[in-house]
Amino acid sequence: MKISFKLNSELVTVDVDPLQPLLTTLRDELHMQAAKQGCGEGECGSCSVIMNNLMVNTCLIPTIQAKGAALVTLEGLRDTPKGQLVINALLEAKGVQCGFCTPSMVLALYHLLDNRTYADITPTDKQIRQALAGNLCRCTGYGMIVEAAKIAAKLWGEV
């Protein structure tokens, strides 16, 4: 079945089984491999992307559900100024260890910072941790990812 959606601001059309997980479609058909499969069951968040401005687990979403939606993956974000800001902040805070969860963490941090009511107020630890709670990391213990959010928040208005 032909399904069209916006991927990183470009219209794409895929011809796949409508029930195929969106993650498989993104990785195998569209070569967006930054999203990873960690569990395939909606628990780890490694496969998350931003869909219609929501963080979603693409391993659980049938491709048909993306019909007409706007999707942002790390491939689309990494070359934007704000995407780079988040990436640099994560690297500066040394919030990347094995890196398997990192693409999803970049998206989660970006999503948090981009959706603040007051963009000039740095989110609290609690808010950051809530925003990251759906994305598991087994390496870092999260502390430095939380730091990265604060580093990025401070510079957000400048880019």
Place this chain on the structure above:
Amino acid sequence: MDRVNIPFKWQEATGRSQFISDRHFDNLLEAKLFRSTCARAKILNITLPKLPSGYFVFGAKDVPGRNELPIVLSDWPVFASSEVRYLGEVILLLVGPDLKELDRLAKLIHVEYQQLTPAFTPQDSKQLIQGAIHNQDAIDDLKNVFDRHKLNKGDLAAGFSQAEHIFEESISTGYQEHMYLETQGMVGYHKDGKVVIEGSMQCPWYVHHCISTVLGSEDVRVIQTPTGGAFGGKEDYPDVLAGALCVAVQRLKQPIRLVLSRNEDIAFTTKRHPINFHYRTGVDSQGKIVAMDVKVDINAGAYLSLSGIVLQRAITTCTNVYDIPNATVEATAWATNTVPSGAFRGFGSPQTCFGIETHLNHIANKLGLDAAEFKRAHLLTTKSKTLTGADIFGDLVLEKMYAEICESSDYHAKVQAYRQQDRGANKLSGIGMALFQHGCGFAGDLEDTLVKAVVRLVKDDNDEIEIQVSNTDIGQGLSLTFCKIVADTLKRPLSSVRLAAVDTQHVPDSGPTVASRSIVIVGYLLEKAAEKLTDIWLGCTAQSVEQRYSKPDYHQWDQQAFKGNAYQATSYGINVVELEVDSATGVSEITGLWAIYDVGHVIDEAVFKGQIDGGFVQALGYGGLEVMTLDSEGRFQQTNMADYVIPTALDVPKIHSSVVDNPYQYGPQGAKGGGELTHNGGAAAYCAAIECAINHPINAIPVTPEVVCSLLYGKKSGLESMTQEEQGHENQL
């Protein structure tokens, strides 16, 4: 921002890093392992379905070399043929273009078993029901025993004769699943006459050795791909995948991919060893421990794997950071019909730390003493002898660390306050401390006699330097720390040094990435190599140097007597956990975490901070969340990430950590090992904090809300001293 560090983890952070599932191979076939559905049985017959064209099945009879995985002992077969010893043991490998078709075919394979009664715990194993699983021909006492060690310091009987009180109790720890976020996986192919395996692994030379044994050929090559976490879990188990895969690759000469699903990874890969401890401790009238007798029973699972080495570490660290004048330890690794237990960050030490810290807390409480002060009175000092009778090398700074962490966490005032809190309150507060140590590098003299590490530095005519070692960056940041060591020694910019990809065709065998040996052993060799290169340096000329390991003079070990320096160096730490228990639900919220470490000298503070945070949080999961239990058939009851829960960002607060500088003479820039150390104390400190909050002794981890509730309201005795298997059984009833 420091531009120099930008390349470090840049690939990962931008999603460009190619993990094994991200790599492209032309004409790729898929593979699937066919596994046993019984925990203990004889295989009577295997019936295969008719295979469609392009589909293949491989088993024991297809192995060209030896049907064994050469992990320490060669008892673990690549493909089971006459018997199976655990549920999930590999019997066959299916290969073909479509995974769904492989799944369908797997369902049509029929194995006829003659089932035997399995043993799942050391207690079962001792009973030898229907004969022994391992060592059938040995005398009874050694049947089902993979390994046993005894260790003696001082005179136990004389010690007990001075005792005024004797305390005796059992303490146990459960399984822990690594839950690296990238599951195990590899791809094999044929290139230039060699079987090449690429994949997620921490010890490529182990895999190299394994496939060359299985194929009976040296025409093999192994390449590590970016590895999405390992924590020990990718030390032994990649051999299981590679052993089976290489047989198919050699035959079909086409790329084949074998990646475990999460369910498969949880169900069948190695786990942290469950251990049962039994302590008998004598204390004299002055409150001094005069004797300690410890029995340690380790559930090794179906094959030896690394259990002998885990046992050595468990035994040599049994009295932790304390100077006990008279002590004996007897430890046994038992064969059972469970998934083989394997390496996991800490390698036996988190278990022994939990055991002794908890036992000492209980003694202090019974004597009406402050637990932390009681422990402090027994700390090793620079003048002490270790449990294995060696002098302490270098200065011990445990007292200083203790004073610092007590102050930063306000430990004593909080203990006082929480002792007097209203026990009927909705929220109960608690604080707990654990002290710990970790031997760096292999136990005994294995580094010298077995590993014999070699490192190489290769400089091109642009004066760019490549580090060639077999140690892998599995998240712990070696790719930066190694470069820093070399760049600093050479006084060259960091950007001129890079770490070669770990490919057994190109890098020398500098040993495995295990046992906290990467910095203290390999890092030191790199420092020495860089000094050599400095001495012969010719600008704009290609040069290379090699450096081999040699044992420092003070390091003495007698394997027969089990005496001497059990490790080349030892690192130390203290953790404090503060929390609040909801007395209605038993759920606890961690409100404060403090940590202090002596790892000699820290090479990169941020990289080590990453190890501190990651190790501590993983240990808190081990202590409070991560339950893994077996059902009556030997299958883990936890099957996915929804029912085996690891900490999320919300489960832990910020960690207040610090390090003391206490340079070690034979480490690079004075560094000792730190990666494993950070997992040793968290579970013990967590349990102590809960005990403090609910004022009840606990004898097993994980301390889940269910355990807390049953201690507060349920059967007052019993559950706290149950093993995990028993708890699981109890929950089922």
